[in-house]
Amino acid sequence: MGGRARLLWEDAGVISAGLGRAAERERKDAAVSQVTPRSFYVPGRSWYARSVLEVAPDLLGAHLSVTSPEGTVTVRLTEVEAYGGSDDPGSHAYRGRTARNASMFGPPGRLYVYFTYGMHWCVNLVTGPEGTASAVLLRAGEVVGGDELARHRRVTSKQDRDLASGPARLAAALGLTGLHDGTSVDAEDGHVMPGHVSASLRVPEVRPGPWQHGPRTGVSGAGGSGAEYPWRYWLSGETTVSRYRAV
Structure with a gap:
């Protein structure tokens, strides 16, 4: 192949690859737009002050920054799990x-961050009237902003869909730890997070769908009963959602 012909052929390949990436990005954006309003x-504090079973499904599709x-x-957020107080054996x-668990008792709209298995942080949003000790575990989500920083924090993730798939991964991708336990997700609340950190939650006007609910995953004993506590909520068809794991 002549030099000029080779250059034209290589240029065509670069253009084709570029068009392929653009087409893939357009396809992904179109797919996301179908489920993301x-x-x-x-929301203000009164939004969080409702029953945990009302707040949990309303968090689907919300953006936590x-x-x-x-x-x-x-x-x-693509998957969440509701937990009550003294009437919930899984809580x-x-x-x-x-x-x-002091942060679970309120006020609502704050973070309850706990350490588990001696190695992971998990993040919850506190709900209900102050003193009722209910919260929603943020189980999984899709990183839609700050991809490079999330990848830096989650170097073991082989695919982007794994960056925040699971409660510990979600906390790590967002950079939240026990230092942020008890702090507010509303920057206007006046509660300053350690390390010059701020968090905010934006809720969709219309909950994306379809969505489902079923047994909580990985919860042992009475609190894990599917018949009594189908308190896990997730967006259908999302690859970031946990696989159900009974205990």
């Missing part, structure tokens, strides 16, 4: 208030 709002000196990461608050 364009209109969002920032955390900003630190490193940058901002935004996760679109950390079932046996009353402790130093670990």
Whole structure:
């Protein structure tokens, strides 16, 4: 092949690859737009003060953004799990208030961040009237902003869909730890997070769908009963959602 012909052939290959990437991006954006509404709002404290079983499904499709000196990461929530207080045997608050679960008792709209298995942080949003100790575990989501920073924090993730798939991964991608336990997701609340960190939640005007609910995953004992506690909610067809795991 002559030099000029080779250059033309290589240029065509570059253009073709570029068009392929653009087409893939357009396809992904179109798929996301089908499940992600364009209109969002920032809820006030009264929104979180409702029953945990009302708040949990309303969080599907919400965007949680955390900003630190490193940058901002935004996760679109695809799976959550509701936990009550003294009437829920699967809840950390079932046996009353402790130093670990104190943030679950309110006020609503704050983060309850706990350490599990001696290695992972998990993030919850506190709900209900102050003192009722209910919260929604943020189980999984899709990183829709700050991809590079999320990848830096989640170097073991082989695919982008794994960056925030699972409660520990979600917390790590957002950069949230026990330092942020008890802090507010509303930057206007006046509650300053350690390390010059702020968080905000934007909720879709119309909940994306379809969505489903079923047994909580990985919960042992009475609190894991599918018949009594089908309190896990997820967006159908999302690759970031957990596989059900009974205990």
